[in-house]
Amino acid sequence: MEDLKNLAIKKLNERGVTLDDITNILKNIQGGYRELSDKECMDSILYVVSKREAIYTILTGIALDEAAEKGLLDEEINNLITSDNGLYGIDEILALSIVNMNGSIALTNFGHLDKVKPGVIGKLDKEGKEGSRCHTFLDDIVCAIVSSAASRIAHNIEKK
Amino acid sequence: MEDLKNLAIKKLNERGVTLDDITNILKNIQGGYRELSDKECMDSILYVVSKREAIYTILTGIALDEAAEKGLLDEEINNLITSDNGLYGIDEILALSIVNMNGSIALTNFGHLDKVKPGVIGKLDKEGKEGSRCHTFLDDIVCAIVSSAASRIAHNIEKK
């Protein structure tokens, strides 16, 4: 799994998302509650990204984005994915496989991030809508990673 | 089921939530997209509330709120429910039985509403935190009804 985890992080990078981008969003949304160190944020992101379900979701979602971007799929489904219609909904479902593993705080955070689109999430959304790239699945995956990491931090603080 | 639906609406009223309260939130959050008539909003709310899963969720959630408010449960779980701790999470899970039936737009709306708490949702939250009433399950149920109705409207607009 260690190899696959590194591959997932490499694919995120190739598609324009660094772990620092994700950590920055996490730091901002958590800022209201408590000062978090960069290390705490990064540890939490890495914990989420290391789980088998997260790795498989990242690799599958990016594979769909790339295949649609290259026009490899049947015309109709290719168009559905590249146009990122708000009613398509399969991107959110896929991202749930990360969110579900991390409890109900992850779930409410996920819905909220998907609306406000901070940081790199907004950048992905904008690039996708301009039509040069397809990030239909990736932006929801980033939302799922951040919201899951935030949920984990909330649980850990409570324990102390 | 018609009798149980009317009972669910009656229980909502008894706990301080009218269908008009719910319709008002729906109208506000949808306002950004398109002018909606009161009738469209109310029809959508009634459609969501008429489903068996929604009726059972409303009756069960309110039963838990009322039992905890009266102190009828074992001390520890009674305290967990009345204190509405952010990590309790069972209230969000229960509300998902409504949200899940209505697609992924319902899900992202749900997370967002749970954060911003507009209208009667904020009122319930405040009353619950003051300690006089227990609305731990009810506020999430209202979020679920509104977000599901919003999802239904989005799907119907698309069809036209």
Next chain:
Amino acid sequence: MEDLKNLAIKKLNERGVTLDDITNILKNIQGGYRELSDKECMDSILYVVSKREAIYTILTGIALDEAAEKGLLDEEINNLITSDNGLYGIDEILALSIVNMNGSIALTNFGHLDKVKPGVIGKLDKEGKEGSRCHTFLDDIVCAIVSSAASRIAHNIEKK
């Protein structure tokens, strides 16, 4: 949506699954409760397959199966999908977008069908494991359609 529904059914056919195959499984698993006519079963299957979420799930899942079968994806994720490893899990998650819309009976039926693999589900599983075809997503989608249709029938019988 009517065009997309017909496309989804056509894609199911192309991948070796007819609506009659699906109806047959439904008839068998429901046989224990009550005699169902072929028409009732087919109507219920068509109801499930006509929903937007089901159509998108069918088209996306089959697109992934076909892309992996042709070797169009990056090597690692392509292998993960074609080998249909029991821990991959993204196929079940995708199928949940159909199951979730149809209540908790759909959910328990889904898990059960995924274990016993009756009729065309077993055929797809066998073909996939022999390596000639990739049905990693399709077999779970068929489980989801049957279990959702069974849930719908149970709800309708109760109403009478």
Next chain:
Amino acid sequence: MEDLKNLAIKKLNERGVTLDDITNILKNIQGGYRELSDKECMDSILYVVSKREAIYTILTGIALDEAAEKGLLDEEINNLITSDNGLYGIDEILALSIVNMNGSIALTNFGHLDKVKPGVIGKLDKEGKEGSRCHTFLDDIVCAIVSSAASRIAHNIEKK
């Protein structure tokens, strides 16, 4: 949380479910794959039961069963819970808060166990249907614990 975990296990015992009962089901359903020691099974059960979401679900579900058994809730919802109607569905939803944390194998196992009802699950179901006790929520919670523990074991074996 350690106190709450012990309370959850104590409540399970009071309602007729020992950790050994749960471990026995796990051992039987896993037997097909590999010989598992009692210790491996018990460790996996304890891992699942120690998570915050599982503890809260156990305490809440048993609180509902006990309140309904004593007739403490409004008549209609009290009857819905004690009669354990197959379409009630809120018991399965609540149990999902345990299942979701443990991946998609947990989910398919859950649906299967809910159908075949091995060991203490069948005993709870029978007692509930005889009307002396109310185990509407508890039997699904036991299904959720076993299926989640089985999922965890499958993931661990794969790692070796």
